[in-house]
Amino acid sequence: MSALQGTAGLPPPRAFRAPVSRYDQTSALWLLAPMLLVLLVVAVFPVLYSFWTSLYDLKLTRPHRVPFVWFDNYLVIFQDPLFWSSVWRTASFSAVSVAAIMVIALLMALLLNEEFRGRRFLSAMLLVPWAIPYVANGLMWKWIYDSGYGALNGALFQLDFIDKYMVWLGDSHKTLPLIANAFVWKEVPLAAILLLVGLKSIPADLYSAARVDGANVWRRFAHITLPSLRPAFMLVAIYETMMAIRHFDLFFILTEGGPAEASHVLAWHVYVETFRKLSFGTGSALAYIIALVTFLLAFSLIRALGRRL
Amino acid sequence: MTQQFDRRFGRRDFIKASAAAALAGSGPFLGLRHAHAADPIQFFCWSAGVDQVKSHVSAFEAKTGLKVAYNNAPWAQYRDTLVTKFVGKAPLDVLWVSDSWLPEWAEAGWLAPIDGYKELTQYNADVDDFSTKSMLWKGKQYGLTYYTDYMAFFYDAEKLQKAGIKTPPKTWDEVTQQSLQIKKAGLAEYPMMLSMARESWLIEFLSAMVFSHGGRFVEDSGAAVMQDRSKGAHAALNWIVDAVNKHKIVSPACVEIGELNGLKAFSSGNHAFALLGRYRVRTLNDPKQSQIAGRVKQGLMPAGPKGSNATVGWNRFYGLTTQAAANKEKAVNAVKLIEWFGGKAEGKYAFQKLMFMDVGSGFAVKPLFKDQEIIKAYQSYSDMAMYEKQQALAKKKDVVSPWFGEWDEANGTAWQAAIVGKSSVDDALKRSADTWNKLRKQA
Numbered sequence: 113m114s115a116l117q118g119t120a121g122l123p124p125p126r127a128f129r130a131p132v133s134r135y136d137q138t139s140a141l142w143l144l145a146p147m148l149l150v151l152l153v154v155a156v157f158p159v160l161y162s163f164w165t166s167l168y169d170l171k172l173t174r175p176h177r178v179p180f181v182w183f184d185n186y187l188v189i190f191q192d193p194l195f196w197s198s199v200w201r202t203a204s205f206s207a208v209s210v211a212a213i214m215v216i217a218l219l220m221a222l223l224l225n226e227e228f229r230g231r232r233f234l235s236a237m238l239l240v241p242w243a244i245p246y247v248a249n250g251l252m253w254k255w256i257y258d259s260g261y262g263a264l265n266g267a268l269f270q271l272d273f274i275d276k277y278m279v280w281l282g283d284s285h286k287t288l289p290l291i292a293n294a295f296v297w298k299e300v301p302l303a304a305i306l307l308l309v310g311l312k313s314i315p316a317d318l319y320s321a322a323r324v325d326g327a328n329v330w331r332r333f334a335h336i337t338l339p340s341l342r343p344a345f346m347l348v349a350i351y352e353t354m355m356a357i358r359h360f361d362l363f364f365i366l367t368e369g370g371p372a373e374a375s376h377v378l379a380w381h382v383y384v385e386t387f388r389k390l391s392f393g394t395g396s397a398l399a400y401i402i403a404l405v406t407f408l409l410a411f412s413l414i415r416a417l418g419r420r421l
Numbered sequence: 422m423t424q425q426f427d428r429r430f431g432r433r434d435f436i437k438a439s440a441a442a443a444l445a446g447s448g449p450f451l452g453l454r455h456a457h458a459a460d461p462i463q464f465f466c467w468s469a470g471v472d473q474v475k476s477h478v479s480a481f482e483a484k485t486g487l488k489v490a491y492n493n494a495p496w497a498q499y500r501d502t503l504v505t506k507f508v509g510k511a512p513l514d515v516l517w518v519s520d521s522w523l524p525e526w527a528e529a530g531w532l533a534p535i536d537g538y539k540e541l542t543q544y545n546a547d548v549d550d551f552s553t554k555s556m557l558w559k560g561k562q563y564g565l566t567y568y569t570d571y572m573a574f575f576y577d578a579e580k581l582q583k584a585g586i587k588t589p590p591k592t593w594d595e596v597t598q599q600s601l602q603i604k605k606a607g608l609a610e611y612p613m614m615l616s617m618a619r620e621s622w623l624i625e626f627l628s629a630m631v632f633s634h635g636g637r638f639v640e641d642s643g644a645a646v647m648q649d650r651s652k653g654a655h656a657a658l659n660w661i662v663d664a665v666n667k668h669k670i671v672s673p674a675c676v677e678i679g680e681l682n683g684l685k686a687f688s689s690g691n692h693a694f695a696l697l698g699r700y701r702v703r704t705l706n707d708p709k710q711s712q713i714a715g716r717v718k719q720g721l722m723p724a725g726p727k728g729s730n731a732t733v734g735w736n737r738f739y740g741l742t743t744q745a746a747a748n749k750e751k752a753v754n755a756v757k758l759i760e761w762f763g764g765k766a767e768g769k770y771a772f773q774k775l776m777f778m779d780v781g782s783g784f785a786v787k788p789l790f791k792d793q794e795i796i797k798a799y800q801s802y803s804d805m806a807m808y809e810k811q812q813a814l815a816k817k818k819d820v821v822s823p824w825f826g827e828w829d830e831a832n833g834t835a836w837q838a839a840i841v842g843k844s845s846v847d848d849a850l851k852r853s854a855d856t857w858n859k860l861r862k863q864a
Contacts, residue, residue, distance in 0.1 A: 172504050173525045173823070259674035260686055276610070282677040284841045370619050371676035372838035387501055389827045 166396035185397035202378040206356035209292045213352050217303035225311045242301035250365030253294040257281050284374035303348045310344030346417040350410050461488035465516040468493040470780050477772050481761045507531040514745035514755040520555040520736045524823045527558045533746035534561035538756050544764045552785035555736035555817045564738035565763025569785035571734040571815040572629035573699040579716040580608050580693040589720040600670035603693045611672040614692035616683035619833040628733035630657040634725030638820045648854035658846050676837050703781035706802040719807045734815030739763040824860035831856040
């Protein structure tokens, strides 16, 4: 029994609904039809068609033999050790990147939430990495990491941290962390803004009440700020995880999956299968697997974090 | 006036006209439009020497009265673009083809052999042997050469002189010894420049190393031999791994250095030796583009222990599409265009000479080695005798096959893994050979 019923003893009010005539329904359908048609053509059809393609052994360079292989492409993918190593690399890259983004973005948001001179300027500057296109970002980091003339080597050498120029992207142990660094640099601003919006929405009364109760800064942060930011954290976590799993641009520009297989992640695997080997069957199957994994991950994140909202 | 228009061109007329226009516009997509001989010759190239191509097309149009629709795409996307066009049945008559794609495109039925056109095959007599062989697939010839070059060994003569080295290295062992000497003299940290980044150039570098070590990736029968320890591929990869990790004469960053960055690094004076495409010598000795201009000499490719001065040569050629060959009249016009570019125009190898003089790209037609203008131009920045001598020792890639693209991907990864110490030389070559055998079996 609802509170309203208990209070007034009346049945709950029904939402007002204007009667909809058959003519209105038909008109609405006709008016929506063009957009529905466009959606069918540009969204639904490609999705279904690519699934259909994933059931064929389709190679563009072998146009005369395209056998229907049921789910063989999926089986081949799951039996490929390179696929599993790329899954592992993608998972490490995503975990490290998303964790770093969350921490740095939170610190930035906390800083920008305070009143100080130059805050507006700093906020504007913060948006610069976000405004830079991914390709430009990749090229910029390629220059920075270059082993011959890169800014990173130059700075470290001049500051006497290194005695000779180092190999960065060519070192298979450093490649993935360095790409993650470039990814974090690009993604932090958006995450910081989302968290800042969350911070701004926390009622000031809560902090005042906590102060009256004698809560120190850390307690206020742990018991008010962090729990209140949970929806924003969830949004950032889901968005950035999806971005990290599907990220391709930096891998393409910085290393092309190398050296050896050091940066061969899932998105790169899809690219190689589809556009280098021109194996559209396997490429489509891989794309479906990634889409499914991303969906399940987002779903579980929403379930895990959303339950406590 | 408006009323008059309304009367003559009402809503129904507008709908009819729109539908007609849409149908006409979508004709090519619906496959309604058939090619006619009167249509322009569809000529597709990658975006190199665009001005030179355009001017030669104009001369062709003026001479023959035929129309040519010239289009291009960047080299990096060329294969994908063309495959998509072939699959989509886009109109294509004549196009530039890389020897690496020939088996793939010929097997797919996109390229037509030119053996039946005597006006084209007559030029074979003038062309370097490896170049003609690069245009053959299953005994049939698929084009006329547009540009041919090879992987060359360059050295900075001044650095060698400063290090007290009198003659450039003749063997890969000497390269190691001289590099150590140069390194000891403090003239270069990594005296030898190798580009080992995964890009389309990588197979050319690897093939040059393998051939000069007397090796092969695969035998004529098609069986992989790269994993055989007694064959040159093993010795070649071993030399690179030692040069990077043991002697430290090649930068460990070589796995991220592509051909273009390698050129920049060498031309900025960071190295004493380099493997680069022969045509790069023009840039290397140009004071506007290079800090070591005037000091770069070409030497014969150093030989491995059981090897020779052989190198890898590559060929790009004019191909005729099957759709053009299927239309008799169109084929005649397309063949005329191929001859104009790949053969003689007005009795001369005009286009190959133009490209050499303007851009520095190499040629396969031997008579041009005797052309006084070419000799004079080339001698101003390099050595014509060396150019010709090394070209005569060039071999075509032995891995060109319908599955080349897929294997190349795995092979590049395997070689890089050995270089960065992620796998042994044996494992890397075995992995590459296994991939080759698997793809061959599948095909």
